[in-house]
């Protein structure tokens with residue numbers, strides 16, 4: 001696909017990358033809504049493979065078996081009255097995908113090239129359809145290197161753990177903040193140091209530190225970047 005093909009925003013493709021708890025989902029969902037784009041959460045795809053592996057008792061150390069699950073799964077990004085959700089094999093899995101154990105398992109299986117290959121192909125196909133905001137770890141570097149705009153969000157680990165804590169609390173689930181902080185740090189470390197598609201900003205990504213910014217302020221900065229490029 002070609003990134004700059006359409007200055008009117010017809011085929012707008014935006015890549016949002018960064019570690020967990022940095023605000024990727026909030027920002028990506030708002031952008032998708034504002035620009036009438038499809039929102040694609042690629043982390044949900046890795047999580048979905050983890051969930052299927054649990055259900056089908058496939059080992060997290062079996063790259064071929066996991067890749068087969070990923071290749072065969074039917075995943076749908078839907079918009080419900082409660083916001084964006086995910087259906088896996090026709091069933092709403094929006095909440096189960098976010099369980100802390102699933103996050104850890106998704107991060108572990110995401111290091112296998114076999115798994116990444118099948119999921120990246122699905123992600124590129126969604127990208128080719130245009131008008132998409134896609135969030136993940138390697139969207140600007142690997143999945144959609146021709147994206148019209150690449151943003152890499154970062155924030156201090158403590159702040160990210162606090163945000164996760166509040167998100168769980170809002171759902172009525174109390175998870176100790178220090179446990180979340182530990183999980184975030186170990187998952188980031190694994191995601192950043194893996195051999196294939198590690199979490200790094202693309203050379204041409206705009207890096208935004210969201211630690212002391214509200215979602216509206218982050219959106220304001222991204223809007224300004226889109227305007228500069230004649231895309232908004």
Ligand code: DC
Nearest residue numbers: 020042043046106107110136137138
């Ligand atoms: O964004 P998330 O927390 O839902 O992602 C879960 C895990 O999936 C994350 O720890 C690493 C992996 N992941 C990835 O390797 N590449 C992506 N594009 C998205 C997620």
